[in-house]
Amino acid sequence: xxxxxxxxxxxxxxxxxxxxxxxxxxxxxxxxxxxxxxxxxxxxxxxxxxxxxxxxxxxxxxxxxxxxxxxxxxxxxxxxxxxxxxxxxxxxxxxxxxxxxxxxxxxxxxxxxxxxxxxxxxxxxxxxxxxxxxxxxxxxxxxxxxxxxxxxxxxxxxxxxxxxxxxxxxxxxxxxxxxxxxxxxxxxxxxxxxxxxxxxxxxxxxxxxxxxxxxxxxxxxxxxxxxxxxxxxxxxxxxxxxxxxxxxxxxxxxxxxxxxxxxxxxxxxxxxxxxxxxxxxxxxxxxxxxxxxxxxxxxxxxxxxxxxxxxxxxxxxxxxxxxxxxxxxxxxxxxxxxxxxxxxxxxxxxxxxxxxxxxxxxxxxxxxxxxxxxxxxxxxxxxxxxxxxxxxxxxxxxxxxxxxxxxxxxxxxxxxxxxxxxxxxxxxxxxxxxxxxxxxxxxx
Amino acid sequence: xxxxxxxxxxxxxxxxxxxxxxxxxxxxxxxxxxxxxxxxxxxxxxxxxxxxxxxxxxxxxxxxxxxxxxxxxxxxxxxxxxxxxxxxxxxxxxxxxxxxxxxxxxxxxxxxxxxxxx
Amino acid sequence: xxxxxxxxxxxxxxxxxxxxxxxxxxxxxxxxxxxxxxxxxxxxxxxxxxxxxxxxxxxxxxxxxxxxxxxxxxxxxxxxxxxxxxxxxxxxxxxxxxxxxxxxxxxxxxxxxxxxxxxxxxxxxxxxxxxxxxxxxxxxxxxxxxxxxxxxxxxxxxxxxxxxxxxxxxxxxxxxxxxxxxxxxxxx
Numbered sequence: 001x002x003x004x005x006x007x008x009x010x011x012x013x014x015x016x017x018x019x020x021x022x023x024x025x026x027x028x029x030x031x032x033x034x035x036x037x038x039x040x041x042x043x044x045x046x047x048x049x050x051x052x053x054x055x056x057x058x059x060x061x062x063x064x065x066x067x068x069x070x071x072x073x074x075x076x077x078x079x080x081x082x083x084x085x086x087x088x089x090x091x092x093x094x095x096x097x098x099x100x101x102x103x104x105x106x107x108x109x110x111x112x113x114x115x116x117x118x119x120x121x122x123x124x125x126x127x128x129x130x131x132x133x134x135x136x137x138x139x140x141x142x143x144x145x146x147x148x149x150x151x152x153x154x155x156x157x158x159x160x161x162x163x164x165x166x167x168x169x170x171x172x173x174x175x176x177x178x179x180x181x182x183x184x185x186x187x188x189x190x191x192x193x194x195x196x197x198x199x200x201x202x203x204x205x206x207x208x209x210x211x212x213x214x215x216x217x218x219x220x221x222x223x224x225x226x227x228x229x230x231x232x233x234x235x236x237x238x239x240x241x242x243x244x245x246x247x248x249x250x251x252x253x254x255x256x257x258x259x260x261x262x263x264x265x266x267x268x269x270x271x272x273x274x275x276x277x278x279x280x281x282x283x284x285x286x287x288x289x290x291x292x293x294x295x296x297x298x299x300x301x302x303x304x305x306x307x308x309x310x311x312x313x314x315x316x317x318x319x320x321x322x323x324x325x326x327x328x329x330x331x332x333x334x335x336x337x338x339x340x341x342x343x344x345x346x347x348x349x350x351x352x353x354x355x356x357x358x359x360x361x362x363x364x365x366x367x368x369x370x371x372x373x374x375x376x377x378x379x380x381x382x383x384x385x386x387x388x389x390x391x392x393x394x395x396x397x398x399x400x401x402x403x404x405x406x407x408x409x410x411x412x413x414x415x416x417x418x419x420x421x422x423x424x425x426x427x428x429x430x431x432x433x434x435x436x437x438x439x440x441x442x443x444x
Numbered sequence: 445x446x447x448x449x450x451x452x453x454x455x456x457x458x459x460x461x462x463x464x465x466x467x468x469x470x471x472x473x474x475x476x477x478x479x480x481x482x483x484x485x486x487x488x489x490x491x492x493x494x495x496x497x498x499x500x501x502x503x504x505x506x507x508x509x510x511x512x513x514x515x516x517x518x519x520x521x522x523x524x525x526x527x528x529x530x531x532x533x534x535x536x537x538x539x540x541x542x543x544x545x546x547x548x549x550x551x552x553x554x555x556x557x558x559x560x561x562x
Numbered sequence: 563x564x565x566x567x568x569x570x571x572x573x574x575x576x577x578x579x580x581x582x583x584x585x586x587x588x589x590x591x592x593x594x595x596x597x598x599x600x601x602x603x604x605x606x607x608x609x610x611x612x613x614x615x616x617x618x619x620x621x622x623x624x625x626x627x628x629x630x631x632x633x634x635x636x637x638x639x640x641x642x643x644x645x646x647x648x649x650x651x652x653x654x655x656x657x658x659x660x661x662x663x664x665x666x667x668x669x670x671x672x673x674x675x676x677x678x679x680x681x682x683x684x685x686x687x688x689x690x691x692x693x694x695x696x697x698x699x700x701x702x703x704x705x706x707x708x709x710x711x712x713x714x715x716x717x718x719x720x721x722x723x724x725x726x727x728x729x730x731x732x733x734x735x736x737x738x739x740x741x742x743x744x745x746x747x748x749x750x
Contacts, residue, residue, distance in 0.1 A: 027451040031458040081470045089483045095589070101463040109459035112452055123451050127692060130522055130616040137624030141596055144631045148589055152485050156635070163628055164504050167511040170624075174518050181525040187692055258486055263470030267463050351561035354507065358550075358559045362514075366547055373536055376529055386533030449607050453567075500636050502725075508629045509721045513714050515625045519617050520699075520710065527696030535700050538708075545711040549718035558725040 030122050034111050042273040043073035048332070049339050056343035080266035088151060088259050095149035100260070100267035102142030106135045107271045110278055115190050117291045117323030118300040119316075128189040129181065132282070133174055136237070139271065140166050143246075143256050146268070150259035158255020161350065162246030166237055168357040173233035175365035176226040179372035180217055180286055189285060196289040197297060205379045206399050213292035221407040222375050225368045225414070227287040229361050231334070234279040236357065239272065241342035245350055276338065277331065284330035291323030352425070360421045367413040371406040378402035503561055510553065517546050568608055575601035588634045592627065599623040613692050 047062070047070065054061025062069035087096055113128040115121035125131050140163045147159020181187060184195045197203045198215025209215065217223030236243040247255035257268050284290055296319055303315035348356070379395075379402050381387045390398060524531070524539045531538075553559050578598030585591045603618040699707055 027454050031455050035458055035462055081473050084475050084477065085470065086482050088485045090485050104463040105459045108462045109456060112455035122455065125612065127612045127616050134616040134619035134624065137620055140624065141627050141631065144628070145593065148635060153487070160500060160504055160635070164507050167628055168507060171511065171514045171518060178521055178525045182528045185526060185529045187522070187526055253486070262474055263466050267466065354559070354561045359554060362550060366543065373528070380529055381532065449612070505632050505636055506721055506725050508632045512625045512629055513717045516621060517714055519621055520707065523613070523692040523696035523699055526692040530693065531696065531700055538700050538704055541708060542711045545715045549715050553718060553722055556722045556726065558722045
């Protein structure tokens with residue numbers, strides 16, 4: 001993209017600007033485009049969610065503003081802009097104002113490392129994944145500010161709940177990603193996508209597999225368990241339904257957003273949907289190959305790229321369009337799964353939520369890291385790394401043994417953990433029942 | 445390499461200024477008619493009772509403490525995970541000792557009931 | 563360019579630190595501290611260590627900040643500063659220690675010319691890379707690494723002890739409370 005810009009400015013128009021200025025302009029343009037796209041994603045996602053959840057609940061959903069209600073989100077946006085901004089007398093005015101900005105800014109900042117298609121990444125950092133989660137942890141402070149500055153009981157309760165929840169589920173999220181990082185050996189998000197070429201079997205594990213762009217990590221036992229844990233943790237981080245106690249409207253009004261109105265409320269809403277979009281996108285990127293899919297790699301190999309300067313620009317466009325299509329299709333699918341879960345499950349209690357994170361997901365992800373170690377050891381190592389006995393095995397045998405072994409370990413751990421967890425939950429509900437019986441006996 | 449981070453800087457500036465634009469626009473568009481009732485603290489339509497400062501469960505704090513500890517351990521595991529392929533069996537053993545400590549800590553907390561939300 | 567960014571971020575960090583000490587409200591202090599953490603993270607970037615930049619943000623701006631805010635909110639301590647200082651010698655001692663710390667830092671900085679960047683100006687391409695860091699961490703600094711693990715384990719034990727102490731007290735009170743409340747409910 002920057003090469004194209006360079007050609008356009010220096011060769012076509014003959015301005016002879018220095019390279020840094022051109023890349024500066026390029027990045028500013030990319031930032032501007034992305035930040036214009038993000039609010040539209042949010043508008044679309046709100047409409048998508050309302051229509052989908054309405055279908056599941058046997059309703060129609062918004063259908064009056066424009067054909068099939070397609071302009072409903074725009075009408076909502078206009079309303080946000082023209083609503084009065086009410087700040088309670090008791091609130092801390094400045095913190096109340098800054099809080100939504102502290103929530104939105106990190107969310108937007110995370111776009112800086114998300115790749116959309118082949119060669120279409122704003123910045124490819126070598127610590128991209130770490131950067132993504134480091135930035136995302138800052139918005140917790142913004143929620144805390146919002147809850148405190150409102151000087152309202154519900155707001156503070158909601159903020160405490162949401163921060164405790166985000167904090168508890170950040171560890172399983174990162175631990176499940178570490179298993180993938182062990183396999184790819186990189187924190188760069190672009191390299192993680194590049195490592196997912198192949199056809200059901202990753203072409204790094206088994207050289208010679210045809211490259212259909214389908215060597216996703218989801219097809220390995222390690223990747224599957226990591227996906228399972230990561231997606232649940234993502235639901236909690238994005239405060240999606242089974243984990244939406246921070247804004248449980250029947251208990252604490254709207255949580256930390258209780259005292260917000262107008263555009264400030266709109267910003268919280270925006271941050272939430274953009275974060276959900278990013279988390280779905282991350283799931284698609286790390287476990288489902290991001291823009292990888294049949295055809296993209298072939299198209300991109302014909303295009304202008306650092307590896308192939310003599311390509312055709314048309315293939316750049318085609319590869320980009322197809323890659324972005326695959327990426328967005330996967331992302332919207334995961335967003336649909338989030339809506340589906342919202343339609344299917346009731347809200348958890350705080351204690352259930354905490355138990356699930358600490359006593360189920362974290363042990364599971366830790367074992368998954370062990371499986372990842374076995375996977376890497378069996379598929380990549382030899383005598384040099386201290387595993388002399390597998391030196392003579394062919395790549396296919398290695399892959400088969402690794403697959404079977406990790407599958408057994410992960411399955412056994414899952415069943416064991418599920419049993420332990422179910423037993424502890426049953427014990428708790430027995431206690432609660434006893435207390436209820438006590439109560440009944442007393443009233444008699 | 446630092447050039448990459450200069451572009452991250454551009455993104456940072458853009459991200460920080462992003463929420464300001466709608467806020468300013470809304471400031472220009474919206475009506476401003478504050479009344480004492482509107483500006484009172486919301487509490488289910490009734491007068492607010494007592495102070496916001498209530499007693500919170502100490503569990504919130506304990507979970508945050510546990511989080512800080514585990515977060516540091518996880519952060520130390522990042523470089524290990526990246527270099528895992530090159531470190532070989534030696535690195536695996538070294539990190540297994542570390543991970544076992546993490547696991548022991550988790551099991552200890554669990555058995556002692558520190559992860560209980562009562 | 564680098565120097566300019568350094569001066570700006572260092573100034574932001576200093577402003578954040580001073581404002582944190584001066585602010586009367588504990589929550590405002592915590593937020594200024596967040597500003598300071600962010601600026602320090604950028605300083606790590608200027609030192610060619612993106613990994614430390616990310617860690618500074620995750621651990622300090624993410625985790626430790628949340629801990630601070632929880633403590634302040636749990637205690638409802640944001641206005642405790644309104645009261646006059648209980649300990650008269652606290653402030654002069656703090657200033658004295660601060661001056662000593664600054665002198666030590668300055669002495670280190672002046673003596674550290676040996677660690678100046680190589681004449682080429684640019685650091686190695688792999689410098690500060692997570693993989694390079696791990697290679698060092700697991701060979702040369704393996705013992706400190708494992709000791710960190712042990713320290714963290716001790717911290718976990720500390721959490722458990724804190725929890726047990728809190729539990730004993732609150733459990734007795736809480737159970738009695740619930741009993742009486744239930745009895746009253748039942749009577750109604």
